[in-house]
Amino acid sequence: MQLEINNLHVAIGEKEIVKGLTLTIRQGEVHALMGPNGTGKSTLSKAIAGHPDYTVTSGQVLLDGKSILEMEPDERSRAGLFLAFQYPSEIPGVSIANFLRAAVQAHMGEGEELEATAYYKRLYHKMDLLKIDRKFTARSVNEGFSGGEKKRCEILQMAMLEPKFALMDETDSGLDIDALKVVSEGVNQLRGPGLGILLITHYQRLLNYIVPDYVHVMWDGRIVKSGDKSLAHELEAKGYDWVKTELATA
Amino acid sequence: MSQIALPDTLPPATEATDNPVAGIDQSSGNFSYDVKYALDAGTGLSDHTIDYISSVKKEAPWIKEFRMNALQQFRAKPLPTSWATKDLENINFDKIRYYLASGQKPKRTWEEVPDDIKRTFERLGVPEQERKFLAGVEAQFDSEAAYSNIKEAVSKQGVIFVNSTEALREHPEIFRKWFGKVIPTGDNKFSALNSAVFSGGSFIYVPPGVKVSHPLQAYFRINAENFGQFERTLIIVDEGAEVTYMEGCTAPKFSTSTLHSAVVELVAMKGAKIQYITVQNWAPNVFNLVTKRGLAHEEAEIKWIDCNIGSRLTMKYPGVVLKGRKARGEVISIALANDGQHQDTGAKMIHAADETTSNIVAKSISVGQGRSTYRGVVHIPKRLKGCKNNTECDALLINTNSRTDTYPAITVRGAANRVQHEASVSKVSEEQIFYMRQRGLTEGQAMSLSVNGFINDLARQFPMEYSVELKRLIDLEMEGSVG
Numbered sequence: 001m002q003l004e005i006n007n008l009h010v011a012i013g014e015k016e017i018v019k020g021l022t023l024t025i026r027q028g029e030v031h032a033l034m035g036p037n038g039t040g041k042s043t044l045s046k047a048i049a050g051h052p053d054y055t056v057t058s059g060q061v062l063l064d065g066k067s068i069l070e071m072e073p074d075e076r077s078r079a080g081l082f083l084a085f086q087y088p089s090e091i092p093g094v095s096i097a098n099f100l101r102a103a104v105q106a107h108m109g110e111g112e113e114l115e116a117t118a119y120y121k122r123l124y125h126k127m128d129l130l131k132i133d134r135k136f137t138a139r140s141v142n143e144g145f146s147g148g149e150k151k152r153c154e155i156l157q158m159a160m161l162e163p164k165f166a167l168m169d170e171t172d173s174g175l176d177i178d179a180l181k182v183v184s185e186g187v188n189q190l191r192g193p194g195l196g197i198l199l200i201t202h203y204q205r206l207l208n209y210i211v212p213d214y215v216h217v218m219w220d221g222r223i224v225k226s227g228d229k230s231l232a233h234e235l236e237a238k239g240y241d242w243v244k245t246e247l248a249t250a
Numbered sequence: 251m252s253q254i255a256l257p258d259t260l261p262p263a264t265e266a267t268d269n270p271v272a273g274i275d276q277s278s279g280n281f282s283y284d285v286k287y288a289l290d291a292g293t294g295l296s297d298h299t300i301d302y303i304s305s306v307k308k309e310a311p312w313i314k315e316f317r318m319n320a321l322q323q324f325r326a327k328p329l330p331t332s333w334a335t336k337d338l339e340n341i342n343f344d345k346i347r348y349y350l351a352s353g354q355k356p357k358r359t360w361e362e363v364p365d366d367i368k369r370t371f372e373r374l375g376v377p378e379q380e381r382k383f384l385a386g387v388e389a390q391f392d393s394e395a396a397y398s399n400i401k402e403a404v405s406k407q408g409v410i411f412v413n414s415t416e417a418l419r420e421h422p423e424i425f426r427k428w429f430g431k432v433i434p435t436g437d438n439k440f441s442a443l444n445s446a447v448f449s450g451g452s453f454i455y456v457p458p459g460v461k462v463s464h465p466l467q468a469y470f471r472i473n474a475e476n477f478g479q480f481e482r483t484l485i486i487v488d489e490g491a492e493v494t495y496m497e498g499c500t501a502p503k504f505s506t507s508t509l510h511s512a513v514v515e516l517v518a519m520k521g522a523k524i525q526y527i528t529v530q531n532w533a534p535n536v537f538n539l540v541t542k543r544g545l546a547h548e549e550a551e552i553k554w555i556d557c558n559i560g561s562r563l564t565m566k567y568p569g570v571v572l573k574g575r576k577a578r579g580e581v582i583s584i585a586l587a588n589d590g591q592h593q594d595t596g597a598k599m600i601h602a603a604d605e606t607t608s609n610i611v612a613k614s615i616s617v618g619q620g621r622s623t624y625r626g627v628v629h630i631p632k633r634l635k636g637c638k639n640n641t642e643c644d645a646l647l648i649n650t651n652s653r654t655d656t657y658p659a660i661t662v663r664g665a666a667n668r669v670q671h672e673a674s675v676s677k678v679s680e681e682q683i684f685y686m687r688q689r690g691l692t693e694g695q696a697m698s699l700s701v702n703g704f705i706n707d708l709a710r711q712f713p714m715e716y717s718v719e720l721k722r723l724i725d726l727e728m729e730g731s732v733g
Contacts, residue, residue, distance in 0.1 A: 049688050052680065073687040074696075082688075089685035092676075093703030099689075102699060106690035140703070157689060 001064045002026045003081075003165045003196055008059035010040070010047040016057065017043040019221030027164060028193040032207055032232060033200045035218035036240045041200045042086060044218075045167040049083040050076050063165070078107055080164030084154040084171055090142040096153060097123065097137040100160050107161060126159040130186045148179030155186040165196045172206040184209030204236035217243055294344045295447070297321070303349045303447060307415045310422070320435045320445030327439040335592060337563050341537055346509050348447040348480070404462055409493075410455040411466060414482045417453030424455050428486055432515035432545045432571070440565075441541040444480050444513040451481035451512065454495065458488040458519075465494040465527070465713060483514040487522040494525040496713065508562075509537045516544035516552055520574065523551045529716055531723060532561035534590060540566045543598070546606075548574030555711060557584040558593055559723060567625060569598030572606035583612040584705050584720075587620030587652075588727060596625035596657075597641075601667075605636040612643040613705050616652030617727070624656045632663030641671045646704045648678045648697060676704075698728035 003025045010018035017040045025031050035041055047054040048061055050073035061068050068076050091099060100123065105114045127134060132152060142150050151171055158166055168187070172180055187210050191197070199212060207215070207229065215232045217225040217240075224247055225231065235242070292299075300321055304314040329338045401411055410421055417425045435445040456462060487493050510532070518524050524544065532538050538561040544552035554568035570579025581597035599608035614622035628639045639662075645654035654675060662669045678700045686696035701724050702709070709717045 051684055072692075073684060074690050074692050077688050077690040085685065085688075089679070089682040091682060091686070091700065091703055093706035094699055099686075099699070102691060102695065103686075103689040106692070106695065161689065 001164060001196075002062075003198075004060070004062040004065075005044075005048070006060040006062070008044070008047070008061065009057045010043055011055045011057050012043065012053060017221055018047065020059070021218075021222050023198075023216065023223060025165060025196040025198055027196045029214065030191065030197045030199060030210065030212045032212035032215045032229075033198055033218055033223075034202070034204075034215060034232065034235060037202070039218045040221045041218055042169050045083055045169045045198070045200060048076075048167060049073060049081065074106070077161075077163075082158050082161055082163035082166040084151075084158060084166060084168040086170040086173060088142050088150050088154055090140070090145075092140050092143050094141050095138055096141055096156070099141045100137075100157060103157065104160055123160065126156060129189055130156055130159060131182065132156060146179075147174030148176070148182065151175060151179070151183045152186065155183060155190070159186075159190055162194070164194065165198070166190075167198045167200070169200045170202065171199070172201055172203065180206065181209060204232045207232045219243055219247065293347050295321070295324075295346070295348055299348050300446060303449065306349070307419075307449070309415075309418065312426075313418055316430065316435070317446050317448075320442050323436045324439060324442035324446055327436065327442055329439060334565060334594065335563065337592065338537075338539075341509055346479075349449060403464070404466065407460045407462065408457040409460060409462060410453070412453055414448060414451045414453055414484075417484070421453075421455070424486065425453055425484055428515065428517050429484055430515075432517060433513055433541050433543050437541060440511045440539040441513050444482060444511050444541070448480045448482035448513065451483040451514075452485070452495070452497075453483070454485040454487075454493065456485075456487045456491040456493050456522075459490045460488075461492040462494070465496050467496045479510045481512040481514075483512070484517075485515070485524060485526070486517045487519060487524050489519045490521045491519075492523040494527065494713075496527045496529075496716070498528050498530040508535050510539070511537075512540045512542075514540070514542040516542075518544060518546045518550035518552050518577075520548045521550060522547070523553075525553045525555065526568075527555045527712065527716065529557045529559075529712075529720060530561075530564075531559045532564070534560060534562055534588075536561045538564040538566070540564075542566065542568040544568075544570045544579070546570055546572050546574065546577035546579055548603075549576045550574060551578040551580075553580040553582070554597075555582045556595070557712075557720065558595055559586045559727065560588075561591060561593075563592045563594065565594045567596045567598050567627075569600065569627075570608065571600045571602060572608065573602050574606075575603045576605045576607075577603060578606070579608040581610045581612070582708050582711055583610075583614075584708055585612075585614045585622055586701070586724070586727060587614070587616045587622045589618040589620055592621045592623070594623040594625065596623075596627075598627040599629070599639060600627075601630040601634060601637045601639070604634050606634075607638040609639070610641040610643075611708060613646070613708055614643075614654060615646045615648065615701055615704065616654050617648045619651050621653045621655075623654070624658070626658045626660070628658075628660040628662070628669065630662045630667045630669070635666040637662075637667040639667075639669045641669075643673045644704070645673075645675045646678065646701065647675065648701070694729035695725070698725045701728060 005021055005023045008018055008021045009016060021044060033041055043054060047056055050071065056069055063079055063081065068079060071079065101114065101119055104119060108114060123137065124134060130152065142153060145153065171183060175183060184206065199210060212229055215227055215229060216223045217235065225243060300317045304317060331338055404411055410424065430445060433441050435442050454466060485495060516524050516526060542554065546552045552570045556566065556568055558564045558566065568581050572579050579599050583595055583597060585593035585595045587593040593614060596612060597610040599610065608628065610626060612624050614624060616622045622645060624643045626641060628641060630637045641658060643656055647654060656673055658671060660669055660671060678697060682700060683693060683696045686699060687693060691699065702721055709720055712720060
């Protein structure tokens with residue numbers, strides 16, 4: 001199965017941000033999408049997830065060959081698409097356990113009822129795997145969380161929903177080095193043949209912990225360079241200006 | 251709520267010409283309605299209406315006098331539109347049916363009940379036989395079995411639990427002393443109206459030291475009177491005794507009348523505890539104008555837990571008069587105003603003794619064009635020492651058209667008392683909804699999760715079955731609001 005993005009154009013209001021991006025991610029692969037601020041990385045992930053503020057003006061997004069652009073955001077989620085948010089929202093008064101329960105229930109078929117004991121067993125298993133304290137589940141979703149806690153909460157949700165494809169938007173932002181290690185370990189735990197990941201990041205730092213199969217550089221709304229993990233090191237050494245100069249001379 | 255669309259006026263249950271009051275010679279003072287009174291008092295409010303109600307109920311002369319006096323006050327008092335909404339002017343007092351006797355047969359069949367209402371009952375898990383009553387298909391719901399069990403259990407402890415008619419007829423020595431004392435007839439126009447035409451409601455007396463272990467519920471004694479428009483409730487809990495009373499149910503009530511105006515009086519004697527829980531979900535054409543107040547003697551505790559959903563306009567400010575030293579009063583209020591609805595709710599705390607404490611926590615939710623208003627009064631006179639009040643009101647707005655207002659009036663005189671007031675307004679943001687939808691929840695599910703989270707700390711104070719029902723009800727409301 002694959003997530004296929006074909007010549008995608010995305011606008012916020014009148015302003016075009018993504019200008020013809022093409023990328024195919026197969027299950028089991030990890031793709032890193034790098035690029036400086038303002039090149040449209042986050043816009044791409046939000047548009048694929050169906051955020052109402054982002055308009056797809058042309059192009060296609062196909063999941064397993066079927067277009068998802070006409071689907072509601074929740075339908076896309078249930079189809080197996082997960083977005084790990086750069087800035088996850090707070091939901092006061094709703095515990096992580098209850099929120100996840102509602103989400104897991106929503107992913108089940110019509111008429112299927114989530115069984116409480118089995119749910120908690122699975123939840124605790126995943127938490128142990130991700131080294132998350134059990135007390136965590138009683139807290140309101142993201143309310144008063146540190147940057148690291150927010151990102152771990154995203155990873156836990158991802159672990160519970162078992163998506164086919166995950167878009168991880170700046171998962172490393174706002175993390176100190178210890179938190180970065182913990183979160184990366186979590187992502188590595190979830191890596192496997194059933195999950196395709198698009199890892200959106202600014203810095204090469206994260207890629208020391210989550211080693212990608214492919215690296216793409218985004219510039220002004222499109223992918224301008226693709227390669228393997230060595231491309232990330234090259235970028236780190238030469239900076240984004242190198243891409244800019246290359247583009248100008250090409 | 252949008253899924254319950256009732257016409258503003260339903261066909262009258264009886265023709266006006268059936269009115270047994272018409273043509274009766276009032277001067278004879280001799281009323282006999284043995285068979286015919288199984289009808290109603292017709293529409294409109296006059297001295298005759300009072301005569302009729304009083305004679306049907308075979309009331310003592312003092313009660314009839316009480317009613318007549320109340321009618322005078324009702325006529326004399328203006329609508330409170332100087333501070334409240336002008337929407338009150340739309341109540342047509344001449345078109346209202348003030349009394350329905352128990353033989354009243356509604357003219358609606360189950361087939362005529364709209365499908366969405368039937369679905370609502372199903373979703374809420376309302377038992378089959380109660381659905382027909384709630385939908386206005388049956389005037390009577392035979393719950394005597396359940397009710398008499400409870401009644402028998404508590405009567406062994408000496409508890410009196412009867413309706414207003416029976417209470418004033420059989421136990422005047424207990425109830426007359428406090429009847430109309432906590433809320434005087436002329437407290438406001440609608441307490442006067444209720445005092446003139448009241449019927450149904452619960453009168454409860456709990457003897458000294460008796461702790462009633464199970465909550466007493468009006469729900470167990472659903473009948474035409476109890477679900478009437480002008481219920482009258484008086485609960486007297488004697489020294490050191492305790493009781494919890496629950497009124498209403500989360501199932502929507504399909505009243506054929508557009509005005510509901512109840513009066514609820516609570517009396518907690520020294521060291522007594524009363525907890526009064528209300529969950530109401532009115533049809534969107536109803537004016538729900540209720541006066542509720544408790545009198546707390548020394549070291550007594552009165553707690554109102556009040557949840558208002560539905561109705562066109564609800565005005566309700568449960569209060570506690572803290573009369574004795576160390577008395578405690580609390581109001582926990584949840585209001586949800588959907589499109590076209592106005593919830594004007596709040597609390598009144600009148601401190602009248604030293605070391606009295608009060609706590610108000612009010613949360614309101616406004617959806618779409620819905621409007622929520624909080625009105626609070628906290629009064630602590632200068633002569634008192636060691637009084638404390640805490641007031642917290644939080645409003646949640648969903649969609650940009652919603653509106654919320656807060657009118658707290660806190661009069662505290664003297665430095666020997668402490669008052670704390672906090673208010674907040676928050677919005678369910680598009681980002682928050684998108685976040686939840688990205689996890690697979692529909693827009694309606696996402697909104698109801700937000701709302702349930704907002705009231706979570708208060709909902710936990712409801713008895714288990716009520717909080718479960720409340721959650722389901724909010725789910726339904728939010729689904730409906732998304733369309």
